[in-house]
Amino acid sequence: MTSKRSSTPQALPQLTEPVEDYLKAIYELEMRGGVAATSDVASRLDVAPASVTGMVRRLATQGYLDHVPYRGVQLTPLGRRAALRTIRRHRILESYLTSVLGYPWDLVHDEAERLEHAASDVLIERMAAALGHPVADPHGAPIPTPDGEVDERWHRSLADLMVGETARMVRVSDKNPSLLRYLAEIALQPGVEVTMLAKAPFDGPITLRVGDAEPVVGPNLAAQVLVESMPTFTPAPAPAMTPLGGKPRGRKPKGT
Amino acid sequence: MTSKRSSTPQALPQLTEPVEDYLKAIYELEMRGGVAATSDVASRLDVAPASVTGMVRRLATQGYLDHVPYRGVQLTPLGRRAALRTIRRHRILESYLTSVLGYPWDLVHDEAERLEHAASDVLIERMAAALGHPVADPHGAPIPTPDGEVDERWHRSLADLMVGETARMVRVSDKNPSLLRYLAEIALQPGVEVTMLAKAPFDGPITLRVGDAEPVVGPNLAAQVLVESMPTFTPAPAPAMTPLGGKPRGRKPKGT
DNA sequence: GGGAAAGTTTAGTGCCTGCTAAACTCGAAT
């Protein structure tokens, strides 16, 4: 029935691994286009659409989401909190594994994907503290705060830059290892400045300047790399103690 | 006893969490008394005896163990390998969490208990490397090698020391947080020398010397602390090279 | 040696999560 809802953030019950995966997937789908479709959830989680319907029904009765049959699915505030907790874990794990254990950034996603369900809050916070409370993971994704706030900002893609324009790379999906390996190869990582040198018409190849190199990439790749015009950028997995650059950061780590 | 088995390098399939727990529990029960009884497995895993029977039947058909109805259960070489892999993970995780992240040694068990099912081999080996390949965990339990060899040696308990005798503490179970907290309080940890000063008759209190202190403990506690006459002892989690975040909790290797 | 007691297994269920096949809905195109 209707459980009493206080304004106090009640503790989330311990969720199963599949449930956390569903909520996370739905959250991420909602980021693009208000509601999540059954089939999108299905393909993201690599399960049959019918399975999604079943799970969604259960989650709806438990208050994690609203489901309008044939229409789609949307997280409730409770569901969003649960999703963001999982996402926080994931991104802190990625940051930790990358900067402390030297995990390559193209492999870190899968590892974090499993650990995020097993790590306790205490562990996650210890890792965050060890890193100096980073605000973004190695791929540039913002890390939600413990109480569920994220700075999910809108970003242009590299493909949208005008010829001659320079921007700073901010983010790329963590889900495509070969893309990540290639980006590492051409030194295109969050925080790096990139200039659009030339763009061949009809989705032709794109010439960039990254550091001293001038890699030529396809439009497909460029569309997946997000950039930011030029303002402040907080480097991803803050290498603990290195206070590189004295510029006043825009945001600073919350809490503390 | 030293188990040696490296002639069968076939990869273990990915096991479920409950399966790993069963195999680990059975392995540990076998250490004390050749076969594991259904009810012992049940109480260790906090599950109904009937559930054990069911699981055991499945694991037997899959070749992980032999089951003689009403008689007990014994791991096959395959099952032992699986168990030791999980135990290796557990102990390396405990070592890492303790010495790199400053996890208190009484809480580390539960965390490792969950992570051991999620961490990949690659991660575990990275952690082991970061620690300098420790041979024992923070509680003194030996860490199996990647190919399943352990140095499970027999140890006397502290309660067995003669009055006047000095020994080195080597090990204590990781499963009892309050015991561990108390041991930490009286500075009784693996590697430390301890002398039996007095033993009151009829299971009376036991007076020890640990460092400069002379704690008096119950026979119950003394029975759980394992000691070694005097030979070399290799300290558990060799302090990592870069302890970022954690306070230096790690013991220092003495002369050795 | 004959019962109890203790321990173990079978029988019967339930929940979770996934599947396939079939039915249904919605909206776009005719």
Next chain:
DNA sequence: ATTCGAGTTTAGCAGGCACTAAACTTTCCC
């Protein structure tokens, strides 16, 4: 407006893992 197809849901089912209650062994004690 009817139809058709893509997308979604229902129905029915399976496997993993847990439970209780009841039946069955083994052990132990008189």
